[in-house]
Amino acid sequence: MTQTVLITGVSAGLGAAFAGHYLAEGADVLGCSRRRPEQFREAEGFHFEPIDLSDLDGITGGLSRLCAGVDRCDLVILNAGILSPFGDMREARLEECQHVLNVNLWANKVLLDWLLSQIPVVTQVVAISSGAGIHGNRGWNAYAISKAALNMLIRLYAAETPATHFTAVAPGPVETAMQEYLCQLPGEERFPTLASLKQRRHTDQMPRPEVLAPRLASLFTEARQRVPSGEFIDIRRLPW
Numbered sequence: 001m002t003q004t005v006l007i008t009g010v011s012a013g014l015g016a017a018f019a020g021h022y023l024a025e026g027a028d029v030l031g032c033s034r035r036r037p038e039q040f041r042e043a044e045g046f047h048f049e050p051i052d053l054s055d056l057d058g059i060t061g062g063l064s065r066l067c068a069g070v071d072r073c074d075l076v077i078l079n080a081g082i083l084s085p086f087g088d089m090r091e092a093r094l095e096e097c098q099h100v101l102n103v104n105l106w107a108n109k110v111l112l113d114w115l116l117s118q119i120p121v122v123t124q125v126v127a128i129s130s131g132a133g134i135h136g137n138r139g140w141n142a143y144a145i146s147k148a149a150l151n152m153l154i155r156l157y158a159a160e161t162p163a164t165h166f167t168a169v170a171p172g173p174v175e176t177a178m179q180e181y182l183c184q185l186p187g188e189e190r191f192p193t194l195a196s197l198k199q200r201r202h203t204d205q206m207p208r209p210e211v212l213a214p215r216l217a218s219l220f221t222e223a224r225q226r227v228p229s230g231e232f233i234d235i236r237r238l239p240w
């Protein structure tokens, strides 16, 4: 049976790489982001709807168009995410923090509430998280908070939705626009993680998204068998 995979943040980075991977596997891919990924325009099985996840009230309208006629979703990848301007917590503007929380956290609640109530079978949900949500390293401010809260959101949905397998997965550093932003920031002693990211850039410790997506896809399959629903998994510290 053809697999159906829904991916948020499908226009670039990891989300575009997931779409390319699952399309090559013959899956139907339902994708959303603000920009349309032109490389999949002609791809058989690719369906796209522009959705701005910061507009919480606009999400369900877009989703109902994207999922028209869909009665089963094998995998939902909650991938879309944004960084907060890097810096200390006390320097972070509250409106910026709220914006990051809306996109990285609350948009996923809106998405899950719609999908779990409107699609009869949702087999697996993977939220793309980050080590930043665990470590509390200086400078990651609202982004770190959003990923810590995302991990808990996934745990809570898992507890109340036994028919669906949930995990939050940290992919480790990936060579995307996000790293382009982080690695061009001036090195500052107070933010040692930036220097560490710069060192890992252009090495196999920061793979390109096309390289990482197939590895993550097999991790997702394994996770369904090996990990209790609701868990956080870091690809760099697999429990198997």
Ligand SMILES: NC(=O)c1ccc[n+]([C@@H]2O[C@H](COP(=O)([O-])OP(=O)(O)OC[C@H]3O[C@@H](n4cnc5c(N)ncnc54)[C@H](OP(=O)(O)O)[C@@H]3O)[C@@H](O)[C@H]2O)c1
Residues within 6 Å of the ligand: 008, 009, 010, 011, 012, 013, 014, 015, 016, 032, 033, 034, 035, 036, 051, 052, 053, 054, 078, 079, 080, 081, 082, 103, 128, 129, 130, 131, 170, 171, 172, 173, 174, 175, 176, 177, 178, 179
């Ligand atoms: N790159 C890393 O090193 C790294 C490490 C750990 C975790 N992650 C996580 O991995 C995920 C993917 O990151 P990435 O590095 O691939 O980022 P990216 O290259 O910046 O891509 C982000 C994607 O999210 C979408 N997006 C952003 N804001 C959106 C909005 N308001 N509405 C709808 N879609 C929106 C973007 O599409 P549009 O701009 O077209 O809307 C784009 O498709 C994120 O959750 C990130 O936190 C990344």
